[in-house]
Amino acid sequence: MDNFVFHNPTTIDFGTGKEQQVGQHLADHGIKKVLLTYGSERIKRDGLFDAVTKSLAAQGIAWVEFGGIVSNPVISTVREAIAVARTHQVEAVLAVGGGSVLDSSKAIAAGVLHDGDVWELFTRAATIKAALPIFSVLTLAATGSEMNSGAVVTNEETREKFAIGSPHTFPKVSIVNPALMQTVSRDYLVYSASDIIAHSIEGYFTAKVQPRFQSRLVEAIIKTVIETTETLLADPTNYGARAEFAWASTQALNGLIYSGTAGFSYPNHMIEHALSALFNVPHGAGLSVIMPAWMKWYHGRNPEQFKRFAEEVFGLDTAEQGIAALEQWFDKIGTPTRLSQLGITEADLPATIDNVLGNAKWFGIAEIYTRDVVTTILKNAL
Amino acid sequence: MDNFVFHNPTTIDFGTGKEQQVGQHLADHGIKKVLLTYGSERIKRDGLFDAVTKSLAAQGIAWVEFGGIVSNPVISTVREAIAVARTHQVEAVLAVGGGSVLDSSKAIAAGVLHDGDVWELFTRAATIKAALPIFSVLTLAATGSEMNSGAVVTNEETREKFAIGSPHTFPKVSIVNPALMQTVSRDYLVYSASDIIAHSIEGYFTAKVQPRFQSRLVEAIIKTVIETTETLLADPTNYGARAEFAWASTQALNGLIYSGTAGFSYPNHMIEHALSALFNVPHGAGLSVIMPAWMKWYHGRNPEQFKRFAEEVFGLDTAEQGIAALEQWFDKIGTPTRLSQLGITEADLPATIDNVLGNAKWFGIAEIYTRDVVTTILKNAL
Known part of the structure; x- marks a missing residue:
């Protein structure tokens, strides 16, 4: 067996109805304003968006929406979200979705605190020195992104699909409600x-x-x-x-x-x-x-x-x-x-x-x- | 599957020679003075005590020794160690040993910051509200204490063997070198x-x-x-x-x-x-x-x-x-x-x-x- 260091600080809050706890988790981390990222508008139709924002509101947490993240997420979207996050001076990123939304959100969280272009973190031209706190409500179990520090994003100009990972990009809390995946x-x-x-x-x-x-x-x-x-x-x-x-x-x-x-x-x-x-x-x-x-x-x-x-x-x-x-x-x-x-x-x-x-x-x-x-x-x- | 929250913040530093990193780990957590707990004097004969204290000294960390913790550890020993920890105003507890030393050290770490008698935490007459940071170098793999928040101690007067557990008593870092267990x-x-x-x-x-x-x-x-x-x-x-x-x-x-x-x-x-x-x-x-x-x-x-x-x-x-x-x-x-x-x-x-x-x-x-x-x-x- 090889030498290793194991450290996974993410809290998994797992089970039915747990999305109603998301505001409490953010409040526990002192968050007052968050970028709420998601993919399609489906979460607005099926009630998840309401449940999440109601939970945030109950804790007095303000949110800024950023929707439209697609499967095989692209770096241009991440760049747009970083601009929004900076404009609104959010303190954290809350991903509501599957691996694509989570991965994009990690890139956003790291990119907001990186001086150069976020793609530099993927090409390894620069390293991640900090990231906004990341939270998630998972809607698709597949990528494992809810309990790791990795994120994979495609640069649609260069046609490169690369990854980042850093001790700073573990989610603080990920909510996994299997009922949301039905x-x-x-x-x-x-x-x-x-x-x-x-x-x-x-x-x-x-x-x-x-x-x-x-x-x-x-x-x-x-x-x-x-x-x-x-x-x-x-x-x-x-x-x-x-x-x-x-x-x-x-x-x-x-x-x-x-x-x-x-x-x-x-x-x-x-x-x-x-x-x-x-x-x-x-x-x-x-x-x-x-x-x-x-x-x-x-x-x-x-x-x-x-x-x-x-x-x-x-x-x-x-x-x-x-x-x-x-x-x-x-x-x-x-x-x-x-x-x-x-x-x-x-x-x-x-x-x-x-x-x-x-x-x-x-x-x-x-x-x-x-x-x-x-x-x-x-x-x-x- | 039942609802649950999973959160295990302990860092496991696993492998050969890792005991030499213990000083670095404590320094990373800002520790300047530590209570070094252990069982028998064997660790002084086999070189482990020297390796650990050399690693502490290299980081300018002072230590106070507390040896003699026995298998099926007893609450009277924990009380003695709490008194030593208070006298010397240590900032953390470093357990070097097996489950008995680790469990005692968790009780010491919690007991130092508890106003009443430490056994109250075991009988559930009082709850753990804080604990000194806990570190460990494991010498016997059995109890799992290196990566959980539990501790089992015997009250030799009442003949009760009870347990404590709290989010505060997870070790910050546990070093697991299997070669030490040979x-x-x-x-x-x-x-x-x-x-x-x-x-x-x-x-x-x-x-x-x-x-x-x-x-x-x-x-x-x-x-x-x-x-x-x-x-x-x-x-x-x-x-x-x-x-x-x-x-x-x-x-x-x-x-x-x-x-x-x-x-x-x-x-x-x-x-x-x-x-x-x-x-x-x-x-x-x-x-x-x-x-x-x-x-x-x-x-x-x-x-x-x-x-x-x-x-x-x-x-x-x-x-x-x-x-x-x-x-x-x-x-x-x-x-x-x-x-x-x-x-x-x-x-x-x-x-x-x-x-x-x-x-x-x-x-x-x-x-x-x-x-x-x-x-x-x-x-x-x-």
């Missing part, structure tokens, strides 16, 4: 399942140091995601399954399963970020296409762990059977497993490969993911 | 294994709401403890096994596996605390006696979960087989499974039962654990 569409449920599995397996398969205990935690998450996704496809109102799905999602990317592991990388995310950046495909849909394709290329490099995956997750014997079972499960739940299902054809590969190779430098794995290798993986996914 | 005796290794398993199963078997995901996390911990204990009995210097054992121990009682569960209780701890309080038996040794005896009485109340335990942990079919397998495993590793191995005979039962019934009120399960029931369980353990 209206998530069938598509976004299965894309979310794919995303959570991707977070779980990147380290599991690629780490040079991968203790057995951490592997068991990963398998607990994946088995839970598989089981609860199937329950929710049959019955979207099953609260228990929604709750376990959400909590497993949080655990997949809050630092726990990566603690003590070493030498891991995020090749599936690296490749998928190119698909999102170029073709604006849903992140989880891109990942369910890439994962089986990547596994078919990669598994010979870590045969024991792939055999373990087959045995522990699917009760099967060989690496190849495990990979096939995962791909078949993706097919079964209805998340794509082929680039063609995303509308991406062989003619798109050269541009895609170029974008991946750009990412490879940022991800620090350009030596392994050469043009030939990336081509092989993407051809597996055609 | 000299743990064979006995204390197996007692620790028993203790970790007890932390894992109390909720697993007794919770009225026990989500499957949380059960999987528990099984990951137990399987890891079983596997690494066997490795360490064969090779005490196996760092990887020592590290996984330690990290599993931390996860067993840091709030994770209990998040979202509801209606659980700690009957095995309730009964064992009587053994420790009356006969000063090692906590883990008492637990390995009580657990199989309790399971034989209890399993019919939760047959599905006991069947699950048998299947997932031991690959067996029935509740009875799972219980027998755990008892046999305790026998195999050499932790007691009979009261007689602790020197406790049938003649000791009346006094033991009385003490357990006193605990039952404190633990809030007096209605279930009547004299008859406690007698049945203890007779199972004869």
Whole structure:
């Protein structure tokens, strides 16, 4: 096991009705004025916006709205929000939404206190030295952003999808009410399942140091995601399954399963970020296409762990059977497993490969993911 | 899944040589003078005391020593330490040791800032409103005290073994260097294994709401403890096994596996605390006696979960087989499974039962654990 430091200061307030506590949480942190960020206007129709603002008003907290954050969020929107935050001199950012809103809000919170352009924090031209306090009310369980410091945003001019992370960008409090997720569409449920599995397996398969205990935690998450996704496809109102799905999602990317592991990388995310950046495909849909394709290329490099995956997750014997079972499960739940299902054809590969190779430098794995290798993986996914 | 709030602010600095960072951690928190608590003088012989104080000195941090904390720590020692802490006006408590030293240090840290007698915090006559910052260097992985807010101390006059817990008593930073644990005796290794398993199963078997995901996390911990204990009995210097054992121990009682569960209780701890309080038996040794005896009485109340335990942990079919397998495993590793191995005979039962019934009120399960029931369980353990 490798040396590590584990510190996750985020408070998770989990359960039914917890969005009504958001004002109290902000008040506990001394916040008087907040930027309330969100995506579509749906939260105004379904009552969540009212519940949140009522909770803020009850504590005498003023808010400034900033809506319209889209999936695969873009840096231009973050820049606009930073300007609004500065104009109104808000003291905190409250994200009401899914991973895109949360990630954007982290970038906003850090960007407000950064002297230069916020994209410098993503290219690593500058580091995050401070951020406004971040709070969130989660409406989609997938990215784990509610309990980590990371944020992924796309620069639509440069077509780069990069990430930030800092001790300053952990949410202070994230509210996770699984009942708010019952209206998530069938598509976004299965894309979310794919995303959570991707977070779980990147380290599991690629780490040079991968203790057995951490592997068991990963398998607990994946088995839970598989089981609860199937329950929710049959019955979207099953609260228990929604709750376990959400909590497993949080655990997949809050630092726990990566603690003590070493030498891991995020090749599936690296490749998928190119698909999102170029073709604006849903992140989880891109990942369910890439994962089986990547596994078919990669598994010979870590045969024991792939055999373990087959045995522990699917009760099967060989690496190849495990990979096939995962791909078949993706097919079964209805998340794509082929680039063609995303509308991406062989003619798109050269541009895609170029974008991946750009990412490879940022991800620090350009030596392994050469043009030939990336081509092989993407051809597996055609 | 039940509503819950999860917040664990402790920083774990894990790995080889990390005790050399302790001064830096205290300096990061602005500490200039600390009460350094420990148990036996062994840490002076084996170099740990020197490493810790050198690290403090390098940061210009003064320390006041308080040694002699024993296993099953007692409130009189805590009172003495509080007097020392007040005399020297220390700003923090640094525990160097195992669970007894950590638990005592939490009581000291809270007691220093409590106007009345510290035992009032244990009897719930008073609540913890503040505590000095707590830091620790862990030398024995078992109690999970390094990443939780709990502390268990015995009042040797009243023969009560009670607990405290408060948001103020989470350690700020705990250093966990598995290499420091290589000299743990064979006995204390197996007692620790028993203790970790007890932390894992109390909720697993007794919770009225026990989500499957949380059960999987528990099984990951137990399987890891079983596997690494066997490795360490064969090779005490196996760092990887020592590290996984330690990290599993931390996860067993840091709030994770209990998040979202509801209606659980700690009957095995309730009964064992009587053994420790009356006969000063090692906590883990008492637990390995009580657990199989309790399971034989209890399993019919939760047959599905006991069947699950048998299947997932031991690959067996029935509740009875799972219980027998755990008892046999305790026998195999050499932790007691009979009261007689602790020197406790049938003649000791009346006094033991009385003490357990006193605990039952404190633990809030007096209605279930009547004299008859406690007698049945203890007779199972004869």
